[in-house]
Amino acid sequence: MADPILEVKNLHVHFETHDGTAEVINGIDFAIDRGETAALVGETGCGKSVTVKSIMGLLPSATIPEGEIRYKGEDVLSLSDAERHSRRGKEMSMIMQDPMTSLNPVLTVGEQMMDVLKWQGRPRLSLSKLVRDALSTGAKAEHRKRAIEMLGEVEISAPERVFESYPVELSGGMRQRVLIAIALLSEPDLLIADEPGTALDVTTEAKVLDLLDELVEERDTSVLYITHDLGVAREVSDRINVMYAGEIVEQAPTADLFANPQHPYTRGLLESIPTLSTGIGDGIEGHLPDYTNPPAGCRFADRCPHAEAACHEAYPYPRQTGADHATACHLFDGLPARERHESLAAERVDIGTAPWLSAGGDTHSGDAPGDISADGGTDQ
Numbered sequence: 001m002a003d004p005i006l007e008v009k010n011l012h013v014h015f016e017t018h019d020g021t022a023e024v025i026n027g028i029d030f031a032i033d034r035g036e037t038a039a040l041v042g043e044t045g046c047g048k049s050v051t052v053k054s055i056m057g058l059l060p061s062a063t064i065p066e067g068e069i070r071y072k073g074e075d076v077l078s079l080s081d082a083e084r085h086s087r088r089g090k091e092m093s094m095i096m097q098d099p100m101t102s103l104n105p106v107l108t109v110g111e112q113m114m115d116v117l118k119w120q121g122r123p124r125l126s127l128s129k130l131v132r133d134a135l136s137t138g139a140k141a142e143h144r145k146r147a148i149e150m151l152g153e154v155e156i157s158a159p160e161r162v163f164e165s166y167p168v169e170l171s172g173g174m175r176q177r178v179l180i181a182i183a184l185l186s187e188p189d190l191l192i193a194d195e196p197g198t199a200l201d202v203t204t205e206a207k208v209l210d211l212l213d214e215l216v217e218e219r220d221t222s223v224l225y226i227t228h229d230l231g232v233a234r235e236v237s238d239r240i241n242v243m244y245a246g247e248i249v250e251q252a253p254t255a256d257l258f259a260n261p262q263h264p265y266t267r268g269l270l271e272s273i274p275t276l277s278t279g280i281g282d283g284i285e286g287h288l289p290d291y292t293n294p295p296a297g298c299r300f301a302d303r304c305p306h307a308e309a310a311c312h313e314a315y316p317y318p319r320q321t322g323a324d325h326a327t328a329c330h331l332f333d334g335l336p337a338r339e340r341h342e343s344l345a346a347e348r349v350d351i352g353t354a355p356w357l358s359a360g361g362d363t364h365s366g367d368a369p370g371d372i373s374a375d376g377g378t379d380q
């Protein structure tokens with residue numbers, strides 16, 4: 001990571017529930033470079049949205065994440081609410097998972113956009129200035145023009161009409177475009193997109209994704225893309241973080257992940273892509289563990305076709321398993337990622353220890369990693 005815009009280090013998020021403490025996010029590390037699009041991929045319930053909410057400061061107030069979240073070098077977990085608010089408006093922006101609930105039904109699209117522009121870059125407390133600005137018709141006209149331009153940029157063909165519309169008057173695809181427009185209005189340096197388009201039909205989703213891709217490319221915006229679909233992640237991202245049960249089990253540049261998938265969970269996901277019906281992970285037997293009583297060792301061990309006794313006992317710290325590739329699996333040699341700066345030896349990988357790469361004996365033994373990507377990719 002030459003120049004990270006976002007760094008998440010050893011993040012833990014626990015929730016108090018009536019069944020006890022749910023240890024949902026269990027020590028994740030990842031980073032996003034400036035101008036890079038990173039994906040966080042995993043099946044439903046694995047903790048993607050909780051991760052995003054931690055970054056955006058949107059967790060329930062009783063829930064205090066532990067670890068470090070650095071945005072442009074500054075630890076956002078130690079910021080006050082007011083400081084966070086100003087950062088959130090101007091520098092980090094988010095497209096929420098559900099376009100229906102993330103737009104306010106009683107305000108027009110225009111009113112919601114004007115609201116963003118009004119608050120842009122202002123500390124929350126400067127109310128008197130805000131009131132003065134609200135009275136300035138010049139600023140208002142300027143904001144209106146900017147909002148309508150933005151609606152044009154997300155390829156809405158009648159931007160003036162949509163500006164005056166209420167969310168309920170728009171189609172799902174249109175609402176998603178409006179959400180993108182709102183998220184980009186504040187010219188964020190980091191955009192977090194939580195499953196944009198999943199609520200839409202496949203064709204509309206593809207169009208929305210293409211559009212988003214183009215817009216962030218033009219602006220050189222860094223993006224954290226949340227999805228349960230490895231195929232989508234492959235299309236849109238430079239780098240993929242595979243998440244399982246609140247842990248990142250594998251991270252690598254996108255091409256490398258598809259060419260050389262290492263973690264048994266990643267391999268399972270790739271193998272199940274062609275038969276995807278309801279969701280990622282369905283192709284792998286079993287369920288996510290209970291977060292209030294998580295396994296002591298590897299959280300995937302119960303579902304893993306390769307698990308050995310040690311997997312159930314010892315926690316698999318992520319290990320450097322390639323030049324820019326890390327995997328949290330006991331079946332791979334190398335030093336835990338947390339020690340990698342201490343030893344160059346950590347970069348030496350012996351992938352020969354992975355059972356599916358050894359000759360014979362195993363169900364996966366015939367599959368060269370390259371074959372998986374050819375069979376399991378999205379170019380169907």
Ligand SMILES: Nc1ncnc2c1ncn2[C@@H]1O[C@H](COP(=O)(O)OP(=O)(O)OP(=O)(O)O)[C@@H](O)[C@H]1O
Nearest residue numbers: 015022024043044045046047048049050051060228
């Ligand atoms: N406020 C909360 N209190 C208790 N548990 C929570 C809370 N928020 C999330 N969780 C739990 O954390 C786990 C991860 O949820 P999360 O929404 O992050 O999953 P996700 O990966 O985003 O799934 P999806 O793809 O369905 O959006 C779930 O088991 C969820 O029930």
Ligand code: NI
Nearest residue numbers: 048049050097
């Ligand atoms: Ni989610």
